[in-house]
Structures are given as C-alpha cells and as structure tokens.
Amino acid sequence: MIYDVIIIGGGPSGMTSAIYSSRARLKTLLIEKAGCGGQIAITDNIENYPGFEQGINGFELATKMQTQATNFGTEFIYGEAVSFQLNDKIKKVILLDNKEYLAKTIIISSGASFKKLGIKGEQEFIGKGVSYCATCDGPFFRNKEIVVIGGGDSALQEALYLTKFAVKVNLIHRRNEFRAAKILQEKVFKEQKINVIFDSVVEEISGKDVLEQVTLKNIKTNTISQLSVNGVFIFVGWTPNTNFLNNQLKLNKQGYIITDDKMNTSIEGVFACGDVREKTLRQVVTAAGDGAIAANSAQHYLEK
Ligand SMILES: Cc1cc2nc3c(=O)[nH]c(=O)nc-3n(C[C@H](O)[C@H](O)[C@H](O)COP(=O)(O)OP(=O)(O)OC[C@H]3O[C@@H](n4cnc5c(N)ncnc54)[C@H](O)[C@@H]3O)c2cc1C
Incomplete structure (x- = not known):
C-alpha cells in the first residue's frame, strides 16, 4: 500500500493536516508515538483558540480534532517513526517496531518537547515532586x-x-x-x-x-x-523533535526545520508544520494554520 500522505505526529498541526488531506480525498495515514493531541493533551484550558469564548480543555480539543480527521477518512496508527528514506519519489517511514510505511508525500508535524534544566536533583525527583x-x-x-x-x-x-x-x-x-x-x-x-x-x-x-x-x-x-x-x-523552553530525521532535512541552529511559507522543506514532497518548524509564534492556532497549508501543498505536489 502506498499512501498519498503520511503525517508524523498527532498534535494540532498534524491533525489539521489530516483533516485537510483526507477531506481532499487523499489516502492519509497519521503516525503518532504517544497519544493524539501532543502538547495540548496536557493543557488544562486553552483561552486563545478562536471559537471557544470560555476557552476549551486541551484534551477535549484534541479529541474533537481526531474525531474530525477520522470522519474524513484518516487512518491513525500508534508507533514511533525512527528513520526515513525521503529522497526517492516513493518515501519510506520506518517505525521502532521495524514496520515500514510508504507514501508519495510526508508531512512532519512532530512538534517539540520540554527542556530540562539539568540541575542537581532534577532527574532524581521526577515523579517525586x-x-x-x-x-x-x-x-x-x-x-x-x-x-x-x-x-x-x-x-x-x-x-x-x-x-x-x-x-x-x-x-x-x-x-x-x-x-x-x-x-x-x-x-x-x-x-x-x-x-x-x-x-x-x-x-x-x-x-x-x-x-x-x-x-x-x-x-x-x-x-x-x-x-x-x-x-x-x-517550564523553561522547548527542543524540536527532529533527531530522528538524521539531518536529511535542512534545520536551523536550534534544530527546527526550515520551510518556506508553503511548508516546503529542503526535499521535494516533504513538508513540515507546527512547532517543529522555524517560526516566530508557536501556538495551537498557528500549528493548525501550518497544518492546513502543508496538506494543501502536498495536494498540489501530488497533482503535479
Ligand atoms: C503547558 C502548555 C500550555 C500551552 N498553552 C497554550 C495555549 O493556551 N494556547 C495555545 O495556542 N498554545 C498553547 N500551547 C502551545 C501549543 O500546545 C503548541 O504550540 C501546539 O501543541 C503545537 O502543535 P504541534 O502539532 O506542532 O506539536 P505538538 O503538540 O508538540 O505535537 C507533536 C506530536 O508529534 C508526536 N511525535 C513526535 N515525534 C514523533 C515520532 N518520531 N513519531 C511519531 N510521533 C511523534 C508527539 O508525540 C506529539 O503528539 C501550550 C503548550 C504547553 C506545553
């Protein structure tokens, strides 16, 4: 099976890509290593996402996004993408359990992870305070x-x-x-x-x-x-989740993926969106916007 689009990461950017891509009738697979929602799954109240005047619980918003993507036909699987072959026309994603998936386009929406301080006692007391x-x-x-x-x-x-x-x-x-x-x-x-x-x-x-x-x-x-x-x-900042790319895509000094405004990366047919890319404002609304653009660009690429 060759998918039209494989999306790596089920945060708000990846799930918005999934909604747009499957709604455009592209055969879409989303691969998520933990649970869908990404950072918003651990956020109590999101006050600044348009349309929810009282704010919305992050997990609830994530569930709504996943349901919407599923309703349009996105397939979800749980697994960690650990390596890629991105340069060929048909691209390959390899998961931790060695399963392989093929697609004509890839959207990287793997987000960012919290930074540790690296001070004495931090590691020792995780879960104990x-x-x-x-x-x-x-x-x-x-x-x-x-x-x-x-x-x-x-x-x-x-x-x-x-x-x-x-x-x-x-x-x-x-x-x-x-x-x-x-x-x-x-x-x-x-x-x-x-x-x-x-x-x-x-x-x-x-x-x-x-x-x-x-x-x-x-x-x-x-x-x-x-x-x-x-x-x-x-809460002292973030590190982009790009290690698994093995330097195949152009990154900035901090490790964020460099894209243009159409979410194109340095490899044709590979797009990036959300917190994982170099940008100025990392929020749910900008992640969703990026996700929509990435799916739209993937669609144009496939039509070409
Ligand atoms: C505590 C907190 C409060 C926040 N409050 C707000 C707020 O009020 N308003 C607001 O707009 N924004 C808020 N944000 C920021 C917002 O949550 C992020 O900007 C947004 O979630 C980014 O979405 P994303 O999809 O790009 O990445 P993420 O949400 O980071 O999602 C990335 C997903 O990719 C998955 N992934 C990573 N690597 C792999 C891999 N190798 N294989 C498979 N899956 C992978 C991760 O498990 C994750 O689910 C908050 C963030 C935090 C942490």
Missing part, C-alpha cells in the same frame, strides 16, 4: 507549597492553573521581567497565591525520599537561600 505537566500532576499538590520555574507563556499560565491546588506558588524567573503575554502577567501579579521571585535561579532540588527543598541563587547579589517546598514545575 519534579514535574513538567501541571494538568497531569497539579492535583497531587493540593494545599502544598510549590515552585514554578520559567518566565514565558507556559510558565505563567501553568502557575495560575496550579493556584487551584497549591497554597502558595513561588514563580521563579532568572530575569527581572517576564516575556509572557501582558494579559498573563496582569493575572499573575493580581493572584495573591503567587509569589514572584525575579533575578533568581534554582541551583539544586533536594530531599530524602521525596522533594523537600530547593536551593535558590539570586544572580544579581549571588545570595544563596533555601525554600521548603513539595513540588517543582519546570
């Missing part, structure tokens, strides 16, 4: 004091969400101002449960069996202090 997902782990910290690290949209949004559970949220950022959207900053500064600590980094996470404290350093004064907390949530 260290988390990268507020929606998944927030309820474990009911009436506890926690730390959130980061200064972007995700960090502020998740700090606000965590006030539903924690008695106090210490929001730690290494600079003296946030880079998050102003509306989020206003909410954070108004929220009494959030204690903002600027100009500071967490140097160490420690405890006996579970996380008990963090060591803070003020980078302006070099003062070291200890904070007794039960949880640390880390």
Whole structure:
C-alpha cells in the first residue's frame, strides 16, 4: 500500500493536516508515538483558540480534532517513526517496531518537547515532586507549597492553573521581567497565591525520599537561600523533535526545520508544520494554520 500522505505526529498541526488531506480525498495515514493531541493533551484550558469564548480543555480539543480527521477518512496508527528514506519519489517511514510505511508525500508535524534544566536533583525527583505537566500532576499538590520555574507563556499560565491546588506558588524567573503575554502577567501579579521571585535561579532540588527543598541563587547579589517546598514545575523552553530525521532535512541552529511559507522543506514532497518548524509564534492556532497549508501543498505536489 502506498499512501498519498503520511503525517508524523498527532498534535494540532498534524491533525489539521489530516483533516485537510483526507477531506481532499487523499489516502492519509497519521503516525503518532504517544497519544493524539501532543502538547495540548496536557493543557488544562486553552483561552486563545478562536471559537471557544470560555476557552476549551486541551484534551477535549484534541479529541474533537481526531474525531474530525477520522470522519474524513484518516487512518491513525500508534508507533514511533525512527528513520526515513525521503529522497526517492516513493518515501519510506520506518517505525521502532521495524514496520515500514510508504507514501508519495510526508508531512512532519512532530512538534517539540520540554527542556530540562539539568540541575542537581532534577532527574532524581521526577515523579517525586519534579514535574513538567501541571494538568497531569497539579492535583497531587493540593494545599502544598510549590515552585514554578520559567518566565514565558507556559510558565505563567501553568502557575495560575496550579493556584487551584497549591497554597502558595513561588514563580521563579532568572530575569527581572517576564516575556509572557501582558494579559498573563496582569493575572499573575493580581493572584495573591503567587509569589514572584525575579533575578533568581534554582541551583539544586533536594530531599530524602521525596522533594523537600530547593536551593535558590539570586544572580544579581549571588545570595544563596533555601525554600521548603513539595513540588517543582519546570517550564523553561522547548527542543524540536527532529533527531530522528538524521539531518536529511535542512534545520536551523536550534534544530527546527526550515520551510518556506508553503511548508516546503529542503526535499521535494516533504513538508513540515507546527512547532517543529522555524517560526516566530508557536501556538495551537498557528500549528493548525501550518497544518492546513502543508496538506494543501502536498495536494498540489501530488497533482503535479
Ligand atoms: C503547558 C502548555 C500550555 C500551552 N498553552 C497554550 C495555549 O493556551 N494556547 C495555545 O495556542 N498554545 C498553547 N500551547 C502551545 C501549543 O500546545 C503548541 O504550540 C501546539 O501543541 C503545537 O502543535 P504541534 O502539532 O506542532 O506539536 P505538538 O503538540 O508538540 O505535537 C507533536 C506530536 O508529534 C508526536 N511525535 C513526535 N515525534 C514523533 C515520532 N518520531 N513519531 C511519531 N510521533 C511523534 C508527539 O508525540 C506529539 O503528539 C501550550 C503548550 C504547553 C506545553
């Protein structure tokens, strides 16, 4: 079987590609290594996706996208794409379990993964107080004091969400101002449960069996202090999921795929969309927009 389009990754960009591609009657397969939804599957409330005036739960939005793609005829399989042959007219995707799939076009929508801080104790206390997902782990910290690290949209949004559970949220950022959207900053500064600590980094996470404290350093004064907390949530940026491409596509210095505005990559018939590509705004709405363009470009390529 040779598919018209194989899509790698079932986040919002991949699922939008799937909706457009299967609706255009292209034989479409979407390969997802975990569960469909990607980053939105772990997001409590998406406030800025058009059409949902009260916001929408990320998992619910993901389920709606998957149902829509399935209704148009997209096939979904669960597996991790680990290598590719992209240069031939018929392209090959190889999964971790050695299964192979063929297609005339490939759309890479593998998104990005959270970055780790690489500090002492981080790895040791994952699941014992260290988390990268507020929606998944927030309820474990009911009436506890926690730390959130980061200064972007995700960090502020998740700090606000965590006030539903924690008695106090210490929001730690290494600079003296946030880079998050102003509306989020206003909410954070108004929220009494959030204690903002600027100009500071967490140097160490420690405890006996579970996380008990963090060591803070003020980078302006070099003062070291200890904070007794039960949880640390880390939101300090993203790494593109492009390792498996083995440098077959042109990437930028940070490893994001370089595309043009039609989502063409450096290889004909291979497209990229969403957070995995070099762009300025990584959001659900831009991922969906990219996904639609990638599917449309794949369609034009096939018609040629
Ligand atoms: C906590 C948090 C809050 C956010 N809040 C908002 C918000 O309020 N509004 C907003 O617009 N955006 C928000 N975002 C950002 C938004 O979720 C992303 O921009 C969007 O999900 C990007 O979609 P994507 O499809 O490009 O990638 P992703 O969502 O990263 O999906 C990529 C998918 O590809 C899969 N994959 C990766 N590698 C492989 C492989 N080798 N084989 C098979 N599958 C693979 C992954 O498992 C994943 O499911 C938030 C993100 C986070 C983490």
